[in-house]
Amino acid sequence: MTDATLAPATTKAMKPAGPFSAWEVGLALRYLRAKRKEGGIAMIAVISYVAIALAVMALIVVMSIMAGFRSTLLDRMLSFNGHMFVQGQLLNTPEREQALQRIRAVPGVQSAVPVMTSYSLVRTAGQTNPAAVRGIRPEDLPATTYVYASIGDDAKRKFGQGLNGGDDILIGEGLAASMGLRVGDSVTLFSPTGATSAFGNLGGLDKAYRVGGIFTSGTAEFDGLFIFMPLEQSQIFFGRDAAWDAIELKLDEPDRVEQMLTPVVQAAGPGALVDDWRNRMAAFWGALKVERVAMSIILGLVVAIAALNIISGIVMLVKNKTRDIAILRTIGASQSSMLRVFFMAGAMIGVAGTITGLTLGLLFCLNIGSVQHFLEWIFQTKLFDADVYMLDAIPALVDPMDVVWVTLWSLFMSCVAGLIPSWQAAKLDPVEALRYE
Structure with missing residues (x-):
């Protein structure tokens, strides 16, 4: 046992x-x-x-x-340029304002602003530099986050004030440094197209503007090239009537831009062409x-x-x-x-x-x-x-x-x-x- x-x-x-x-x-x-x-x-x-x-x-x-x-x-570059862009025949029709409101209502769209970009020569004290002038509504300037945050309260308040948007402009830090400009200085811009009148296009046009503020976007390339001007003033100065070049969109999640294409196209309606930052910055990306x-x-x-x-x-x-x-x-x-x-x-x-x-x-x-x-x-x-x-x-x-x-x-x-x-x-x-x- x-x-x-x-x-x-x-x-x-x-x-x-x-x-x-x-x-x-x-x-x-x-x-x-x-x-x-x-x-x-x-x-x-x-x-x-x-x-x-x-x-x-x-x-x-x-x-x-x-x-x-x-x-x-990418955050700084996209903050300056936007994540998506609506262009096309739509921007030349009376329905563009309604389309703008519909685009702003799309879930995931942080902001949508009309912009116009033209090229100019900047002259001061015998020095001449090329510049890209971006026309933007004063109320839409905060959408360009880093630019808006880098300028003073006085520049924010005066931008867009006055007849046809006034004569205050914002100039990039790199461009201002290369030309020796400070806030309050006068600078002359040259428009190759000029304003229009009852007699047709007046050709090249010079006009003196006041440097209302100096911005820093965080990207030297942009700071050395761009000038911000009230949209209404830029339309008159460059003889573009009431033109918009694009509606620039900022998204809550830039990486989801592909998923946002369809709803934005639907909101924009017929006659709209929608592009995104991946195509515009394909080489960099x-x-x-x-x-x-x-x-x-x-x-x-x-x-x-x-x-x-x-x-x-x-x-x-x-x-x-x-x-x-x-x-x-x-x-x-x-x-x-x-x-x-x-x-x-x-x-x-x-x-x-x-x-x-x-x-x-x-x-x-x-x-x-x-x-x-x-x-x-x-x-x-x-x-x-x-x-x-x-x-x-x-x-x-x-x-x-x-x-x-x-x-x-x-x-x-x-x-x-x-x-x-x-x-x-x-x-x-x-x-x-x-x-x-």
Whole structure:
């Protein structure tokens, strides 16, 4: 009865351990802590861990800074130019005002403003520069966010005041600096078409305007070229009657511009042509995407190279533990158990390095302003000149998809690097391994 009672318990106790059991995990951890006299495996593991952590951190930081620059640059350029544009025969018909109201009522449309753009020469004190004059209604000026925020209250109040919109204009900071202009100065604009009269077109026309304000859009190209003029005044000065060149739209979500095309076309009605910023900035947008993909591939290779350090460490570990492998195989350990032990040893290095790199990278990005100021204090120099880049600090935007991609790629390369030498350990013949022991 005693034997019958003990037999089931003995059988249960002798049941083989499953994959990734406690003894396999414990053995993998013990091998990673191998002593210096056993080949310095621990030192190689530390070096591999640090290399992976630094590579992952660099990938997170660089991709986040690139995303930050991309987002900030697009935000400023799109704030100046708009996200969608309605043009066509509709703008020359009396129904354009009704169409404008319908477009403004479309869900997702932040603002819709009529604009007119003409080209002119700007003269002052014997100096002449080309300029693009954008006509806009005074009440619509706040839609151009960065321009409106950069001018003073007096300029906001006086813009559009006076007969036919008045004579106050807003001039870009770059253009004003190149011509030595300040607020209150007089500047002469030349219209190649001129105003119209009862006798027809008068040809070229000069007119003096007052610099009511100097704006900064955050993009040097625009600041060095554009002038804002009340729409009514620009229509008269350039002899365009009551023309609109386009209705410029700003959306709540610029990335959803494709989904907004159909409702905007329907709201605009017949005779309208709808375009968006992706077509107008196709070259710029394409360059950004190519740069992003190229940088991701290059930095991904850096992570792969860092992970390859694991191979050398596990190869040395397998070589030093050949006798242990043979003994374990002799007393019943399977080939798959040996493969898992050394695979986990390599994977642990990769997982630890990945987690550390992600943590450091995210902390760096979230505190990039403080890091920048600290480095500037250490080196006593400006690392990011606001006068050059039009930004107060280095922008960093952490994209969750980038974090997921970096994590999966680092873990994948770590597992691949650990699997290669682990496979050799699993195929080791215990008889041959113990022959010369």
